[in-house]
Amino acid sequence: MKKLFSKPLATDFYRRNTIGVAHELLGKMLLVQSDAGFRAGRIVETEAYRGDDPASHSCRGKTPRNLPMFGEPGFAYVYFIYGMYEMLNFVTEPKGFPGAVLIRAVEPLSGVSLSTNGPGKLCRAMGIQMLHNGQSLQGPSLVVSDDGFRPRRVLKSPRVGIRVGLENLWRFFIQDHPQVSRVPQNRVAVAVRDSA
Numbered sequence: 001m002k003k004l005f006s007k008p009l010a011t012d013f014y015r016r017n018t019i020g021v022a023h024e025l026l027g028k029m030l031l032v033q034s035d036a037g038f039r040a041g042r043i044v045e046t047e048a049y050r051g052d053d054p055a056s057h058s059c060r061g062k063t064p065r066n067l068p069m070f071g072e073p074g075f076a077y078v079y080f081i082y083g084m085y086e087m088l089n090f091v092t093e094p095k096g097f098p099g100a101v102l103i104r105a106v107e108p109l110s111g112v113s114l115s116t117n118g119p120g121k122l123c124r125a126m127g128i129q130m131l132h133n134g135q136s137l138q139g140p141s142l143v144v145s146d147d148g149f150r151p152r153r154v155l156k157s158p159r160v161g162i163r164v165g166l167e168n169l170w171r172f173f174i175q176d177h178p179q180v181s182r183v184p185q186n187r188v189a190v191a192v193r194d195s196a
Helices: 018-024 119-126 184-188
Strands: 029-034 037-050 076-081 085-091 099-110 142-145 154-157 171-174
Touching: 018 037, 018 099, 029 099, 037 119, 085 119, 099 119, 099 171, 154 184
Parallel strands: none
Antiparallel strands: 029 037, 029 142, 037 099, 037 171, 076 085, 085 099, 154 171
């Protein structure tokens, strides 16, 4: 892994309430080393999912697919959807209580030539594959780090593509960022104040 940025975020960053982690991941760096080479992007859009959330994969208990959500925080949970897209999540909460943050969009910074304004597009552009499922976010293939960037204004809205849990404003994004998903939820977003 190229050492272009600061050291990886500590595991304790993820061992907290998923909603707060989803908010605070905005602006952090996602670094990926794969067969396709080194790629880097800045996280600009996230969604939170918890075990007590009817929209979460984990709401009905453990399955072979969602098992990483119940494991140690600070690991990747990658799943395949619609027969064509990988989706990248970061496991949160203390071990045993399921939680994960879906990474919905990044700002391309290095080695990325495809669009990244959506979770499936992001994975394709960043070289994220099912082989990344269960890997540590402290390397060697995946690293999440903090280079000191702080978003000027963050908005929150209902999440995208779900039918339940719509009352939860657990989607977070950097206002007016061109890589944020273009979805109807943007029109009802509100500013995040002191906390998520």
